[in-house]
Amino acid sequence: MAEEKTYNKPLPDFRPETKPYWEGAKNHALVLPRSKETGKFFFYPRAMSPGDDMSEDLEWVKASGKGKVWTYAIHHMGPSKAYKGDPPYVVALIELEEGVKMMSNVVDVDVNDVHVGMDVEVVYDDVTDEVTLPKFKPVK
């Protein structure tokens, strides 16, 4: 019998307007929305640009996947029982080369080595057959 993948943690909601982001992740690409009007990226992905332009005219652009840790927290306790056994883990705000900040995890690292300004690059965690979460690891 084939082993079933079990992933008990909450999964993000697949809103139709965020399809390019999640499809990109599944294909191991970091695809981010950008306002055509202002040329600015934003995160998290949503139906319209959150700037004053309030534009629905978006384009989805493959990002370099490189950035720096802007800030982070070492979690010694998860937000729910689903995270039992995970701590300590790092949730971080990554400032991407494209100028936008995105929340993610820093993985493949000793949590005590993480620091503000650390160079990181995207890695892809295929948590289920359908969902891939972009995470970051230190640039060697």
Add this chain to the structure above:
Amino acid sequence: MRDVYILGVGTTACGRFPEKAAHVLGREAAWAAIKDAGIHPRKIEIAFCGHVYQGMGVGQRTLKEIGLVGQPTINVEGACGSGTLSFWEAWRTIAYGQYDIALALGIENLSRVLSGGPLPLEEDDIEVALGMGMPGLYAMRAKRYMMEYGVTMEQLAKVVVKSRHHASLNPIAQYKKEMTIDEVLDSPMIADPLTRNMCCPVGDASAAAVLCSADLVDKLATKTPIKVLGCVAQSGKYSSPKGLTCDPSENVMRTSKMAYEMAGLGPEDMDVAEIHDAFSIAEMMVYEALGFCEKGEGAKLIEDGSTWINSGGVAVNPGGGLLSRGHPVGATGLLQTAEIVWQLRGEAGKRQQENANVGVIETMGGAQPSMDGITCVVSVLGK
């Protein structure tokens, strides 16, 4: 717009009361506020009940226990700002002339919802999927703030030392034991750099206030009526594409500026303040947002000790704040309001700030990705 006064306030104690259902806590606080106001309960024309996790019709379920049936009762939810959002509703229905006497209530029994640990967030949220919780959000702000402004772990701990000291003088506080810097730092790490004692506890309580119009205050008041000088509720704006920052919250700055303007006063006029110190870092950042100091200088007020009661500056969280009095989410805003009313009336006992004439209350509710809070309410009260 009419002037609005607070006739009475009442609270339960803060703590873990799994045996007391929400309506039991709520009944106790509502009745205490009505007794404090010295009015007949039937004079209340409308009620608002702030809560987060207490289920359908909690306001009605509570108020029927004290015979307050028939009048409109509106349940209000605004995350951790629910209590002050209910106060704002009561204030505006009187200010804009719809009713003359209103009850604002806040209730939460968290013990029946959580065994401990952080508040549950919306699980479909992209950031919750990464394992982020409320302590983690504040920890990230703290990490960046400490780096940018050279703030130390000891300074973060000193916020808690002050908070516990004030709470030791407050009979209703959840944590009344004084604490040293080392004790704060030695408690288990929750989300680095925040230790457990730098996070507010899980707890249960209720608090309430009775408000009336200026037309009735002379006729009804049995104690010093406290005037609502300013009262403003706002929601957070998008913080993306900038993302989370360690700058003072734009939401708190905007809301407090509007409340100060309504009151015709400024931060320099405040004698006492009750602010949303859900985590120790929040206190420093709210000092900046409320204008008690410049950006990046929050730790200076902790170092110079001026925010302790009777220490020459505005006394901040004289009741112990969320860190030590407790943070029963939906009740918090009205616990803060009750403390400021007691301070202005001179009824705050051992924790009384001398010559307290004007006070400010700031409540900030909720975390949402790329949004600067769900609800912020700021009230300015005076004698």
